[in-house]
Amino acid sequence: MAETFDVVVLGVGGIGSAACLHLARGGARVLGLEQFSLVHDRGSSHGESRIIRQAYFEHPDYVPLLLRTYDHWRDLERATNQTLFHQTGLILSGRDDSETIVGARLSATLHGLTLESLSPEAAHARWPAFRFPLDHTVEFEPAAGTLRVEACVQAHVDEARRHGADLRDHETVRDWNSNGNAVVVRTDSNEYHAKSLVITAGAWASRCVADLGVPLNVLRKFVAWFPIRSGEYRVSQGTPTYFFEQPHGTFYGFPSLDGQTIKVAEHSGGQVVSDPATVDRTRHDSDTERLNEFVAAHLTGIEPVPVRHSVCLYTVSPDQHFVVDLHPRWPNVAVACGFSGHGFKFAPVMGEVLADLIKHGRTSLPIRFLGLSRFTPG
Ligand SMILES: Cc1cc2nc3c(=O)[nH]c(=O)nc-3n(C[C@H](O)[C@H](O)[C@H](O)COP(=O)(O)OP(=O)(O)OC[C@H]3O[C@@H](n4cnc5c(N)ncnc54)[C@H](O)[C@@H]3O)c2cc1C
Incomplete structure (x- = not known):
């Protein structure tokens, strides 16, 4: 006989692991299904670090969600007794x-x-490790910083389990059906019945919700680690996180978390990927040229020769804003996708939103601007 749950969460990555926690904490019997291991490097939630910030240049409507997500990250740190967020x-x-x-x-x-x-001169005097273009303005946001991305996902997984969620790895969802009151979810090895479904499938979202009619572009994103001289750029010395927008591209990086390297990447650009499962994870000269130039121009004392790299996936919506809503046809199915390369910091608040949508059919958190109706003509 098929196992039954209150909610199935399809995809236990950055957002799905948080959804599992918030649903389980609200008393639901939760099954989380993940095609890879819980915490892995094939999707969008790996590579050591993520920026978290509040003065959100993408749109001011994100700010109330960010204030809430900060509270959740601090709660998660307390619950798991570790540092997840370095307020650099x-x-x-x-x-x-x-x-x-x-x-x-x-x-x-x-x-x-x-x-x-x-001014660029004053910023260089304050942080001598950084060189700023003379036609730039520098804004420093003290509340912002760096999240330890894998530790965050692991913490959500651990806490979800502690609250009773059943999380299963290496089990791929093949299809699902809803009749509005119940769902059937079929994986490569099982069939499950539940009242509701949450789809948090990251780069695989288009396959899981083919009928949404929202084109999502999956981009291959390359990130690299550069060696530092001992004692420099460390998070423990107060080195900030950094983000440079230039006419030819936007680059960002982190203080050193391991004491030996710093991670630097380009937010702009990226190659469209037709199948997230077969993305090219090897390193090419074209991946490093622009990064090396950025490092040589703006980070003092860093040899612009990366010692390590990783490939990660952005899933980009048409307007680069998230897609978070109930399924237009099935009120017992919630979807969160299209995080467009800036969603990780929101994981816990998205977990809360998804739990609200499933439990109450609505949320008091301000997510209307992320809804599916914006893609409906007229
Ligand atoms: C290089 C890079 C840098 C970034 N920098 C930042 C940053 O600084 N700040 C920030 O806030 N955000 C950043 N982001 C974006 C952020 O990391 C993502 O928006 C976020 O992690 C997306 O989470 P997700 O849950 O949608 O995807 P994922 O974490 O990939 O989770 C989706 C999960 O679903 C699983 N899945 C899919 N289909 C199935 C199936 N059929 N059956 C079972 N399981 C399935 C996948 O295996 C995966 O584990 C960055 C992203 C990248 C790639």
Whole structure:
């Protein structure tokens, strides 16, 4: 006989692991299904670090969700007794009229967030490790920082299990059906019955919700680690996280978490991937050229020769904003996808949103701007 649950969560990655926790904490009998191991490096939630910030240049409507997500990350740290979030502060460097600077200032003004404005010279004097283009403005956000991405997913997994969620790895969902009141989920080895389904399939979302009609572009993103001289760039010395928007591309990086390397990557660009399962994970010269140039130009004392790399996936929606809603046809199915390369910091608040949608059919958190109706003409 098929096993029964209250909710099946399809995909236990960054967002799905948080959904499992919030659903289980609310008393639901939760089954989480993951095609790979729990915490893996084939999707979008790996590679040591993620930026977290509040003065959100992408849109000020994200700020209330960010304030909530901060509370959740701190709660998760307390519950699991570890540091997940290093509040290093974030350097934003860009021209006065760049999307990053204009957008961050708008969010900060509208929501009363702290940003410190510095000239490139003053910023270099304060953080001698960084060189800033002379036509840039620097905004420093003290509340921002770095999340330890794998530890965050593991913490959600551990806490979800502690609250009774049944999380199964190496089990791929092949298809699902809903009649509006119940779902049947078939995997490569089992069939499950549940009242509701949450789809958090990351780069595989289009396959799991083919009928949404929202084109999602999966991009291959390359990140690299560069060696540091001992004692420099360490998170323990107060090195900030950093994000540079330049006319030819947007680059970002982190303080050293391991004391030996720093991770640097390009937010812009990336190659479209037709199948997330077969993405090219090897390193090519074209992957490193632009990164090496950025490192040589802006990070002092770093040999621009990476010693390690990783390939990760962005799943980009048409307007680069998340897609979080109930399925338009099935009120017992919730979907969260299209996180467009900036979703990880929101994982716990998205977990709360998804648990609300499944339990109450709505949420008091302000997610209307992320809904599916924006893609419906008229
Ligand atoms: C290089 C890089 C840098 C980034 N930097 C930042 C940053 O600084 N700050 C930030 O906030 N965000 C950042 N992001 C974005 C953020 O990491 C993602 O938005 C977020 O991790 C997406 O989580 P997800 O749960 O949608 O995807 P995933 O974590 O990939 O989870 C989806 C899961 O579903 C599973 N799955 C899919 N289909 C099936 C199936 N049929 N059966 C079973 N399991 C299935 C997958 O295996 C996977 O584990 C970055 C992303 C990348 C790639």
